Amino acid sequence: SGAGGAEENYTPYGERLETYIVPIVFACILIVGVTGNGVLMVTICRHANMRNVPNTYVLSLAIGDLLVILTCVPFTFTVYVLDSWPFGLLLCKVSECAKDISIGVSVFTLTALSADRFFAIVDPMRKLHATGGGKRATRFTKVIATLIWLLAMICAIPASFSYLRVFTVNKNVTFTTCYPFPEEFGPSYPKIVLICRFCILYLFPLAIIAFFYILMARHLMQSTRNIPGEMQGQVKQIKARKKVAKMVMAFVAVFAVCFFPQHVFMLWFYLNPNAQLDYNAFWHYFRILGFCLAFMNSCINPIALYCVSGTFRKYFNRYLLCCCCTPTRRRTSIINSNRRCQSFSFTTSRRHTSSRRGQQSAINLPIWNPSNVSDTRGRSMPQEQETTVTIFQNGVEQRT
Template sequence: MDDDDFLSDLPPAPAPGPSPNSTGEEPAWWGPSSDGGDAVYLAVRCVMTSVYILIITVGLLGNITLVKIFITNSAMRSVPNIFISSLAAGDLLLLVTCVPVDAFRFFSEEWVFGEAACKLIPVIQLTSVGVSVFTLTALSADRYKAIVNPMDIQTSSAVFWTCLKAVSIWILSILLAVPEAVFSQVVVMQGHRDNTNVTFVNCVPYPLSNQMHPKIHSVMIFLVYFLIPLAIISVYYYHIARTLIKSAHDMPGEVSEHTKRQMETRKRLAKIVLVFVGLFALCWFPNHVLYMYRSFNYHQMDLSLAHMVITLLARVLSFSSSCVNPFALYLLSESFRRHFNSQLRCGRGQRPERQPSYLHSTSHIRLTSIKKATPAAAIIPPAANGSSNRQEVAL
């Protein structure tokens, strides 16, 4: 059997990376040349194009503003925020490269970007996914260290070492994505439409002659970029939850106001990271499952309307993961919300509203000084670890 004979029997190939594609042989209801297909084709094109434009616009606005806040405000340059900024940078990379290319497939039935883009786009996409999941794992480890081992003193070089970790995550993600460039290739494929043979150019993520490659590829993608990192994160959060429950029972009746505030801040940060992890899992799980399903049923491709709808929803969910984190941070962090509103000039130049804890502490100092009791400086005890305290209150 030569290559042409093999390709003529193939169903549509999955797209590069963890996002399945469906270009190729299409179902009877799809395409402008089929009966009744004009309306469906036009509706899907308009709806998906609008959704992709919305994802790109909202994602760029949220992530660029997030990175700008962390860069321009020295008080926000903390260990968790450095990781979150790296997370936003990975999302931006995906939004400006992979999303527009994927949207273009609704205007062309074949790959038109050439061999170089066929190798580069999968690398960018997988790098972005790697940066996201590995950074979330590093954030969970940071929250574990802050809550389970709170007495570990953070040195003045903590920010430097965190930046080094973030850069290392990017390098690791790029290296793991290199095989995508090695195996991705542009091929000429044959399919059937309206009982006629059609020839088209497609970008495939692995050699079509090796039937085991797609199965190995999809399983490895699922393990390395989803299951294993989430299992590690689950272990971290199990110990975090156990420590918080134990500390709630063991905490003495009278503790300093500073200790209470520090514990609440650490719990809030742990909650934010957990929400990020949950959103990532929710957005990417359907796509991973769909990709494995297609890889293991490569010669029995489901061409039904239901399968196409599920495919489109999975793609929208996966790309939506690049724009949801700023929204989550806006809802969960009052400090970030104030800075975000300030960046968008929602406050019209008004002074940012002070934190309730800050108002309480200053009124407490003022009242104490009137009563001529202990000095104001003694009202709020200094943190046992001043550097660590600054790291925690940034959000």
């Protein structure tokens, strides 16, 4: 939001490359983001074994990402496609607020996850982190997640002041855009908001996360040296916690990379007094890169989780490939079921015919017997009831 080149460098939207590339990128973000985060939410909500403390935070991340995808992505990309914002004031405010709420939920949740991983590894006897799946730990996590959303909403209050601002490029060209910094708040307002946003939603949380991970790495190196070789259970537990820590670190790295270009551009543009004159092709495409990466963060988390977590990968494959694999799986299930039945019948037959010369395998084939017959033990069978008769065919004992 809120940047434009010098008047003499203005190029009509129809002649810009980004007019055709950005919609394709955002269409991919929409499809991948809705699918990935949707499957992630279904996986955690439907399977009881996936409901633990770290996955509660992951669910919160997915909800925040889905919020920004559904409320921002279908509308915000028009900044690079249309001359003016076509959706009105309400959607302007909603999209800006949803974007800031999602950013806040992401970074605060990642901070909470990092703290949770730190205490799970350094102080595993605590009951309020992921080492325990008890009700107390779950309630505590839900309270923290709720507070994170409230804090993110508070941080998004400045976005609620967004309005439709008219910019004049030259005497022939004017356009209306969704602008987050009201003019009546003064020229210093954008600088204050951007600096606070950079510190609260990027710099400070990442510094706290880095602090937790440095202490965590130090503790793991020390504990690995001190663990006797025979304490294999403790070694496996530490390895499992390391896997979750790596998953969180992947999320943090994705967030840091995705939002760094946007913060750099916004700070440069609003803090540099000569930004309007210095704005050139490099800064223009750097701005587009930051714009796309910031929204791309909302669809990359499920991909990162798929890569680093074997458990989530299993569920993702089940839900994403079910349409293609359902007929094959059905046939395979039927075949396997028949094989299990045959194996069971074979075992049963061996038990009953062990005293006979030349043990035979048995396959149970129920039929309808309309007349009185005798079974292998000479007992009379009533009419019109389902029964089993043993016969020999091709060296195999079959019950019919």
